Amino acid sequence: MTTSALTQQRLKEAILASVGAAINKGELNGEMPGFTIEIPADRTHGDLATNAAMVSARAFRLAPRKIAEIICENIDLTGTNISRTEIAGPGFINFFYDKSFYADVLNEIKTKGDSYGRSDMGQGKRVLVEFVSANPTGPMHVGNARGGALGDSLSSVLEWAGFDVSREFYINDAGNQIEKFATSLEIRYMQLFCDGYEMPEDSYHGQDIIDHAKNFADKYGDSLVNESSDKRRKALVDFALPQNIEGLERDLKKYRIVYDNWFRESSLHKSGEVKKVVDLLTEKGHTYESEGAVWFRATEFGADKDFVLVRSNGLPTYVVPDIAYHYNKLAVRGFDKAIDIFGADHHGYVPRLKAALTALGVDADKLDVVLMQMVRLVRNGETIKVSKRSGKAITLVTLLDEIPIDAARFFFNTREANSHFEFDLDLAIEQSSKNPVYYVQYAHARICNILKNLESEGVEIQNCTTQDLYRLSTDEEIELIDKLALFTEETEAAARDYDPSRITRYVTEVATLFHKFYNACRVKSEDTQLMQARIALCLAVRTVIKNVLDMFKITAPEQM
RNA sequence: CUGUCCGUAGCACAGCCGGAUAAUGCAUCAGACUCCGACUCUGAAGAUCGAGGGUUCGAAUCCCUCCGGGCAGGCCA
Numbered sequence A: 001m002t003t004s005a006l007t008q009q010r011l012k013e014a015i016l017a018s019v020g021a022a023i024n025k026g027e028l029n030g031e032m033p034g035f036t037i038e039i040p041a042d043r044t045h046g047d048l049a050t051n052a053a054m055v056s057a058r059a060f061r062l063a064p065r066k067i068a069e070i071i072c073e074n075i076d077l078t079g080t081n082i083s084r085t086e087i088a089g090p091g092f093i094n095f096f097y098d099k100s101f102y103a104d105v106l107n108e109i110k111t112k113g114d115s116y117g118r119s120d121m122g123q124g125k126r127v128l129v130e131f132v133s134a135n136p137t138g139p140m141h142v143g144n145a146r147g148g149a150l151g152d153s154l155s156s157v158l159e160w161a162g163f164d165v166s167r168e169f170y171i172n173d174a175g176n177q178i179e180k181f182a183t184s185l186e187i188r189y190m191q192l193f194c195d196g197y198e199m200p201e202d203s204y205h206g207q208d209i210i211d212h213a214k215n216f217a218d219k220y221g222d223s224l225v226n227e228s229s230d231k232r233r234k235a236l237v238d239f240a241l242p243q244n245i246e247g248l249e250r251d252l253k254k255y256r257i258v259y260d261n262w263f264r265e266s267s268l269h270k271s272g273e274v275k276k277v278v279d280l281l282t283e284k285g286h287t288y289e290s291e292g293a294v295w296f297r298a299t300e301f302g303a304d305k306d307f308v309l310v311r312s313n314g315l316p317t318y319v320v321p322d323i324a325y326h327y328n329k330l331a332v333r334g335f336d337k338a339i340d341i342f343g344a345d346h347h348g349y350v351p352r353l354k355a356a357l358t359a360l361g362v363d364a365d366k367l368d369v370v371l372m373q374m375v376r377l378v379r380n381g382e383t384i385k386v387s388k389r390s391g392k393a394i395t396l397v398t399l400l401d402e403i404p405i406d407a408a409r410f411f412f413n414t415r416e417a418n419s420h421f422e423f424d425l426d427l428a429i430e431q432s433s434k435n436p437v438y439y440v441q442y443a444h445a446r447i448c449n450i451l452k453n454l455e456s457e458g459v460e461i462q463n464c465t466t467q468d469l470y471r472l473s474t475d476e477e478i479e480l481i482d483k484l485a486l487f488t489e490e491t492e493a494a495a496r497d498y499d500p501s502r503i504t505r506y507v508t509e510v511a512t513l514f515h516k517f518y519n520a521c522r523v524k525s526e527d528t529q530l531m532q533a534r535i536a537l538c539l540a541v542r543t544v545i546k547n548v549l550d551m552f553k554i555t556a557p558e559q560m
Numbered sequence B: 001c002u003g004u005c006c007g008u009a010g011c012a013c014a015g016c017c018g019g020a021u022a023a024u025g026c027a028u029c030a031g032a033c034u035c036c037g038a039c040u041c042u043g044a045a046g047a048u049c050g051a052g053g054g055u056u057c058g059a060a061u062c063c064c065u066c067c068g069g070g071c072a073g074g075c076c077a
Helices: A003-024 A064-074 A099-115 A142-160 A176-191 A207-220 A229-254 A265-270 A273-283 A319-332 A344-359 A396-402 A405-411 A425-430 A436-456 A475-484 A487-496 A501-520 A528-551
Strands: A048-050 A082-088 A092-097 A126-130 A164-171 A261-264 A287-290 A293-296 A307-310 A337-343 A367-372 A375-379 A421-424
Touching: A003 A048, A003 A064, A003 A082, A003 A092, A003 A099, A003 A487, A064 A082, A064 A092, A092 A099, A099 A475, A099 A528, A126 A142, A142 A164, A142 A337, A142 A367, A142 A375, A142 A396, A142 A405, A142 A487, A142 A528, A164 A229, A164 A265, A176 A207, A176 A229, A207 A229, A229 A396, A261 A265, A265 A273, A265 A319, A273 A287, A273 A293, A273 A307, A273 A319, A273 A344, A293 A344, A307 A319, A319 A337, A319 A344, A337 A344, A344 A367, A375 A425, A396 A405, A405 A425, A405 A436, A421 A425, A436 A501, A436 A528, A475 A501, A475 A528, A487 A501, A487 A528, A501 A528
Parallel strands: A126 A164, A126 A337, A164 A261, A337 A367, A375 A421
Antiparallel strands: A048 A092, A082 A092, A287 A293, A293 A307
16 A cells, blocks of 8 residues: 555544544544545645545534544544644644655655556456557558557556556458448559549548559559459458558557557458347347348447348448457456547447447446547647548658657647547647656656766765655655655556546656756755755656656656 | 537646635746756736536536537448
């Protein structure tokens, strides 16, 4: 348990004991209801505060401030890291840390080192995080860049919080998208040799399709022109698709994303799992036929509308392989939790997927979907329209050519998933300190530099005693340690909320407090004891920053 | 029309399972290096938390209505 959590737990016990004592003495009559201990926003209101006296006013039939007085008179704070209490406002009881708290925090960080911030909250539960899953029919776009940074970082956050995480990419290598891909390739190929081939409105118009057709022609010439359309399409897809999938893997790897598994939709067709979904639902009586199509009674399982599983032409709709895929994750492979990172445009589809899983006897609560709002690209203060059809969208690759990986991975995690992201290209390309990642990295480099300078002057880093650490007492030092103390709780909260942006905000605050400390306090000093204590503080800050940057797979430079 | 997410300072955004003076960055203005790296720091100014009602000791936070915006709702994915 962390110093911070332990302190709060012991305080809670002390408050309960105090109330118990007061009841025994007859000072209070009634039953103590639940209360909370929290960290006040305004720290002049103490380091911790409780609403115990206010929530119990009704039960004890006394004014909150009177109850607060009784609690404070009876409380025994021995061994709690709390040195004094104060009654304030409508009846809050405020508590102030003893200096032993701060020394405990620094000792904890030193002991735990690169595992400081980790938690066993997840108890080793197996979690599958699926993210990006871009269509292999073309290049990835900026939305995938956000999804990638979010999904990969969320996976890391969950690992730090004690979950057993698998990262997975779902390849849509079957179905309509592939048919469209084949059509596009075929037409581009034929255009190289014959007139009279026009690209349909709903085909892929990107340059990548033209390039594939050309590359094929360069290698195999016009050998396909006189073949049947079926053969031609298959040959072109067999040629282009593997290249695209390799490209996805390569580009994502460059983005520092490495998956545990690439799952192919086609495997679900081959294994019969897609067909099995329809069969199972039909066996259980959850389907009906209408207008030649097979419908699923989704409304009976909480969805807003029934939907089609098998079209009147006999082909399954896109949902069926998706259902089979999620059934596979939870029922076949037995993950305790499946987390999907989806674009917000898929939000209406989540209840349907869950309805189908429920109908199949799977606990739909095991599926959590993180909806990610669109990225709005802004250049020169104007929104860039992203048109997929024209193929003019900014791709992940061009984005990463323009901005550093560190910046992209951090930047995309500065905002919670379910809020629109305004991505200012000028700003990102500028690589200025406006991008918070530089601010955080600078703090890290600065600490390394201080230590290097001290070392070159012959200063040896010593083990600080608790007495040494008590020398840390300025506001800047105390606030900084206070912030460092909360890292583990932040990790847990970020995991609980599926929100890595909590951590990037947190580490930015750590960097801010460090820079403030740096400006206010000199580490180098004639006073050896104080200097050693400040070195210990610097080391603790460096550990926290390094751990966060490692978590996000961002470099922690020793100089910049 | 129905569902869903959002609306907080000039801009971009925290805070949202109710708590004390609504936090931060950019931009603006005024300051700080003969001193461990100024990619930094200090200070000022800037918000009737979209509007109205309700719930209660207390609402940016919970409930209802309305206004404004994004996205869905098709045998497309």
